[in-house]
Amino acid sequence: MLKIIGPSISPFVVKVLAAADYKQLAYTHQDFVSTGELSQLNPGTGKIPIVISEGEVVYDSTLILRHFDQLQPSPALLSDDPAIAAQQRMLEDWSDESFYWYNQALRWCPKNEARTIAQNTHFVPKLARSPNRSCGNWSASNPRHRGWGACPTTS
DSSP, X not given: OEEEESOTTSHHHHHHHHHHHHTTOOEEEEOOOOHHHHHHHOTTTOOSOEEEETTEEEESHHHHHHHHHHHOOSSOSSOSSHHHHHHHHHHHHHHXXXXXXXXXXXXXSTTTHHHHHHHHGGGSXXXXXXXXXXXXXXXXXXXXXXXXXXXXXXX
């Protein structure tokens, strides 16, 4: 059985969960991961999602989906036609890199900020929580933060 690790509010974790469901793979999902556990499981980038498959640790949603296709070829996530499969991989990469920042901008816009804070609060230790300032306000006010300069303005 697979173990998928990462919060379900992450679009990359959602992508992995959706692919596992589509392929009808048996899995458990661990929504919370401590920073210590994360750095042990993925010392290279420290990012989620992470999948543990038969003792092997696989990270990066794109690599995880390729791993799923190796585990269970049908139904396939990519076309059998190499040219179409290449286009599918390019589209996936483009959407991963492009839509993530729009997702974050919309998640942290003033209209959605309170809900986003509520969704994320249980991932932050109580001592690290700041009742006076959200990280969304910091990110939105810091255009040099990776990718935010290209985000749509929200009001």
